[in-house]
Amino acid sequence: xxxxxxxxxxxxxxxxxxxxxPLLYALRNDLGLNNPHFGCGLAQCGACTVxxxxxxxxxxxxxxxxxxxxxxxxxxxxxxxxxxxxxxxAYIEEQVPQCGYCVNGWxxxxxxxxxxxxxxxxxxxxxxxxxxKCRCGTHLSIMRAIKRAQALxxxxxxx
Amino acid sequence: MDDAHSQPxxxxxxxxxxxxxxxxxxxxxxxxxxxxxxAAKLVPSPEQLDSWLAILPDGTAEAFFGKMDMGQGLExxxxxxxxxxLDLGVEQVVVRMGDTATTCNQGGASGSTGVSLGARPLRNAxxxxxxxxxxxxxxxxxxxxxxxxxxxxxxxxxxxxAQSATYADLIGGKHFDSALEWNKSVGNFMDVKxxxxxxxQQDYRLVGQSIPRRDVAGKIFGSDDYVTDxxxxxxxxxxxxxxxxxxxxxxxxxxxxxxxxRVVREGEFLAVVAEREWDAIQAARALEVQWAAPAxxxxxxxxxxxxxxxxxxxLKREDAMRSGDPEAAFxxxxxxxxxxxxxxxxxxxxxxxxxxxxxxRPDTATVWTGSQKPHSxxxxxxxxxxxxxxxxxxxxxxxxxxxxxxxxxxxxxxxAYLSKLTGRxxxxxxxxxxxxxxxxxxxxxxxxxxxxxxxxxxxxxYEFIAKGLSRVNVMFNESDPRDCLxxxxxxxxxxxxxxxxxxxxxxxxxSKLLAWEVVPALLERCSPLRTSHLRDPLGPExxxxxxxxxxxxxxxTGTDPVAFRLEYIRAARDAAVVKAAAEKAGWSARRPxxxxxxxxxxKVLTGRGLAYAQRADTVVAxxxxxxxxxxxxxxxxxKFTVAHDCGLxxxxxxxxxxxxxxxxxxxxxxxxxxxxxxxNTVTSVDWASYPILEMRxxxxxxxxxxxxxxxxxxxxxGEPTMRCIPAAVAxxxxxxxxVRLRRVPLSAERVKAALAKA
Numbered sequence: 001x002x003x004x005x006x007x008x009x010x011x012x013x014x015x016x017x018x019x020x021x022p023l024l025y026a027l028r029n030d031l032g033l034n035n036p037h038f039g040c041g042l043a044q045c046g047a048c049t050v051x052x053x054x055x056x057x058x059x060x061x062x063x064x065x066x067x068x069x070x071x072x073x074x075x076x077x078x079x080x081x082x083x084x085x086x087x088x089x090a091y092i093e094e095q096v097p098q099c100g101y102c103v104n105g106w107x108x109x110x111x112x113x114x115x116x117x118x119x120x121x122x123x124x125x126x127x128x129x130x131x132x133k134c135r136c137g138t139h140l141s142i143m144r145a146i147k148r149a150q151a152l153x154x155x156x157x158x159x
Numbered sequence: 160m161d162d163a164h165s166q167p168x169x170x171x172x173x174x175x176x177x178x179x180x181x182x183x184x185x186x187x188x189x190x191x192x193x194x195x196x197x198a199a200k201l202v203p204s205p206e207q208l209d210s211w212l213a214i215l216p217d218g219t220a221e222a223f224f225g226k227m228d229m230g231q232g233l234e235x236x237x238x239x240x241x242x243x244x245l246d247l248g249v250e251q252v253v254v255r256m257g258d259t260a261t262t263c264n265q266g267g268a269s270g271s272t273g274v275s276l277g278a279r280p281l282r283n284a285x286x287x288x289x290x291x292x293x294x295x296x297x298x299x300x301x302x303x304x305x306x307x308x309x310x311x312x313x314x315x316x317x318x319x320x321a322q323s324a325t326y327a328d329l330i331g332g333k334h335f336d337s338a339l340e341w342n343k344s345v346g347n348f349m350d351v352k353x354x355x356x357x358x359x360q361q362d363y364r365l366v367g368q369s370i371p372r373r374d375v376a377g378k379i380f381g382s383d384d385y386v387t388d389x390x391x392x393x394x395x396x397x398x399x400x401x402x403x404x405x406x407x408x409x410x411x412x413x414x415x416x417x418x419x420x421r422v423v424r425e426g427e428f429l430a431v432v433a434e435r436e437w438d439a440i441q442a443a444r445a446l447e448v449q450w451a452a453p454a455x456x457x458x459x460x461x462x463x464x465x466x467x468x469x470x471x472x473x474l475k476r477e478d479a480m481r482s483g484d485p486e487a488a489f490x491x492x493x494x495x496x497x498x499x500x501x502x503x504x505x506x507x508x509x510x511x512x513x514x515x516x517x518x519x520r521p522d523t524a525t526v527w528t529g530s531q532k533p534h535s536x537x538x539x540x541x542x543x544x545x546x547x548x549x550x551x552x553x554x555x556x557x558x559x560x561x562x563x564x565x566x567x568x569x570x571x572x573x574x575a576y577l578s579k580l581t582g583r584x585x586x587x588x589x590x591x592x593x594x595x596x597x598x599x600x601x602x603x604x605x606x607x608x609x610x611x612x613x614x615x616x617x618x619x620x621y622e623f624i625a626k627g628l629s630r631v632n633v634m635f636n637e638s639d640p641r642d643c644l645x646x647x648x649x650x651x652x653x654x655x656x657x658x659x660x661x662x663x664x665x666x667x668x669x670s671k672l673l674a675w676e677v678v679p680a681l682l683e684r685c686s687p688l689r690t691s692h693l694r695d696p697l698g699p700e701x702x703x704x705x706x707x708x709x710x711x712x713x714x715x716t717g718t719d720p721v722a723f724r725l726e727y728i729r730a731a732r733d734a735a736v737v738k739a740a741a742e743k744a745g746w747s748a749r750r751p752x753x754x755x756x757x758x759x760x761x762k763v764l765t766g767r768g769l770a771y772a773q774r775a776d777t778v779v780a781x782x783x784x785x786x787x788x789x790x791x792x793x794x795x796x797x798k799f800t801v802a803h804d805c806g807l808x809x810x811x812x813x814x815x816x817x818x819x820x821x822x823x824x825x826x827x828x829x830x831x832x833x834x835x836x837x838x839n840t841v842t843s844v845d846w847a848s849y850p851i852l853e854m855r856x857x858x859x860x861x862x863x864x865x866x867x868x869x870x871x872x873x874x875x876x877g878e879p880t881m882r883c884i885p886a887a888v889a890x891x892x893x894x895x896x897x898v899r900l901r902r903v904p905l906s907a908e909r910v911k912a913a914l915a916k917a
Contacts, residue, residue: 125854
């Protein structure tokens with residue numbers, strides 16, 4: 001057992017668990033968060049994605065010990081209904097999700113990507129989203145939402 | 160008002176519908192007690208209006224719906240329909256779904272019938288509620304019925320009388336205590352009628368509008384529960400342990416090989432349970448089991464599957480459609496065209512493996528499930544545990560995707576049995592291989608197609624015979640434990656069904672035979688390759704063959720594929736979608752590419768293809784426009800055009816997105832998906848070994864023409880488009896290359912091999 005402390009969605013947290021336990025189980029079972037999902041446990045789908053210091057990260061294969069002292073952001077910490085992240089706002093306006101189990105992967109990955117590449121082309125966006133799965137087939141809605149978010153994020157008042 | 164109407168509506172339902180609320184309110188102390196406290200029984204009676212609809216103290220309504228919205232916008236569609244009948248705003252109607260304690264058994268999500276069949280009793284119940292409320296208002300307001308009108312639940316009198324009455328005043332928080340006439344059907348066809356007649360289509364205000372869905376924000380902010388998020392105090396985490404080689408039985412289990420977890424076993428039913436989930440996962444991996452393999456390997460291997468099917472005995476055959484005298488007509492044909500098409504086993508491969516939580520007590524049980532048929536879950540769990548159905552409560556909570564009989568039904572019964580054996584609430588979740596290698600599979604099949612032409616090129620004989628593994632080797636729901644891994648591993652007798660499917664179209668070929676033949680399962684008990692319903696069962700499978708074959712006949716007769724279809728299609732709505740899709744896509748008759756070796760060395764080739772099909776009363780035509788990259792073997796279907804007629808449209812935006820999902824999932828199944836296996840083990844176990852479509856291969860555009868046949872009852876959209884996708888793409892490939900691909904998936908490997916042979 002180890003004690004691991006990090007910042008989760010803006011708040012300091014502390015977990016006592018095996019250091020090699022994947023972060024996902026600490027988030028879900030020790031810290032009571034629901035939104036990062038188990039999809040494959042193999043970093044092949046994205047359903048468990050969070051951000052570590054602003055970079056998209058698959059929590060299902062990241063040992064808990066790797067986040068010691070770092071900042072973890074989940075979908076819940078990305079934005080709120082009162083103050084949504086532009087991608088969340090765009091996702092709602094486009095009514096993207098069907099079952100919705102995959103959204104952590106797409107939103108957390110796209111948010112990190114657009115922050116670094118605000119003017120990415122369609123082809124670059126498609127490439128940046130490689131490795132993410134959506135079984136319901138909402139891919140066109142996802143692209144519409146990301147482009148809508150891109151427009152929101154590159155407005156002068158947002159820059 | 161008489162006394163019967165003044166009973167307070169201390170309604171079981173109001174508290175019970177949200178998973179989170181159930182847990183915090185009820186905990187492990189027995190949710191049945193709460194449910195029973197108010198309503199006395201756990202199975203609502205279809206014959207009571209109160210089972211379908213409640214008016215709350217604030218005048219808003221709750222509709223109790225025995226089907227589920229799997230994310231395609233059904234919830235808001237039902238709200239639109241109910242709100243229109245009741246003259247409420249759509250935001251004044253909440254739809255409660257999928258809790259067997261509060262909803263009648265309408266069959267769950269099934270066959271794209273959410274609106275077409277599922278909305279009927281709710282529409283009738285809402286109309287009856289409105290009739291009762293208006294008659295009470297007439298008495299209270301002392302005004303004739305025909306002078307009353309309702310807006311947002313406020314009833315006013317025409318002609319300037321200032322008084323008004325509200326639904327809240329008239330019945331808010333109280334029961335209707337009014338009977339309905341029930342057609343005695345349980346499942347999809349359940350219907351009820353009151354004295355009221357529902358509104359005519361032209362009086363709808365909300366039906367037909369793109370009202371936004373109400374389940375989106377909860378998913379985007381991570382605030383709504385999935386079944387994976389249900390936590391019951393005192394619960395243990397479990398993982399099932401399945402035989403690595405199919406058909407093996409347990410010789411011995413070394414219970415000392417795991418730590419912080421323990422083995423639970425009865426017969427071949429084997430699991431590990433632990434207080435902590437990570438311990439359960441590690442224990443399931445570490446557990447030492449000696450398996451006894453069967454004498455003979457059960458499977459033919461992926462590449463031997465279709466030859467196996469061709470040569471297998473026929474368990475059951477059905478000539479689904481026969482007209483004229485096909486045998487005689489083939490004999491006098493001047494020319495016969497033949498082809499065979501092959502479809503692989505496919506996995507539901509839901510976004511996450513199934514999860515279920517069960518809390519089994521001596522006399523009662525509650526199961527939280529992502530299954531799209533929680534009433535079936537209830538019935539299956541009851542039979543497994545030996546409890547009466549009314550002592551079991553199934554609660555649907557959104558799962559990680561559901562497209563038919565996936566692994567959710569198995570997980571629910573596993574959880575229930577583990578809870579019974581351990582005396583603790585159980586949360587069981589699969590690992591990735593449980594969702595890919597161990598879910599019931601979509602049926603593999605081989606289609607034999609034959610057409611006889613006369614000297615003038617007219618089709619005088621046509622035959623299409625689908626032969627394959629049964630679509631119901633295990634039943635398409637889990638209402639019987641014999642159809643689930645739990646029941647099978649406990650040694651229950653088997654319960655295989657035999658069924659397949661045939662094309663749904665209106666081609667008026669003079670003599671015509673459409674038939675199916677089912678072959679025996681590869682392995683009957685606890686098979687990872689057992690087959691059942693996968694979204695649009697047999698739709699993509701058979702139409703990949705039949706709609707490609709129609710193109711082959713058109714080509715053989717030198718006819719444009721659209722013109723050929725229009726020549727033979729007999730139903731006007733069918734012809735209308737074919738014309739609409741072709742027109743929207745800018746279709747013009749031209750000859751397909753010829754097999755010039757030089758052309759096949761181009762960097763990119765382009766082509767377009769069309770397919771059309773019926774499903775129930777819905778008709779769809781799809782044009783695919785694709786690019787073929789011969790060197791990579793890649794097919795990129797850049798654009799689809801869909802013409803879709805599903806009768807009266809309830810919500811155009813939800814409909815469009817449902818169609819898009821069909822196109823993309825259908826494209827994924829066409830290009831990438833095949834469950835692979837060797838002679839005893841499924842080797843498609845994750846997303847690397849069972850790839851699905853990713854963003855790179857998603858279409859750039861899906862152009863949709865919605866035909867709103869307002870005089871035709873809504874007929875379903877959750878599946879029909881999918882069946883057109885495989886043949887549309889394959890026909891486009893032929894248009895681009897002059898080469899036919901008759902086996903799915905149209906993978907890079909197969910594309911390269913087919914082009915190399917050309």
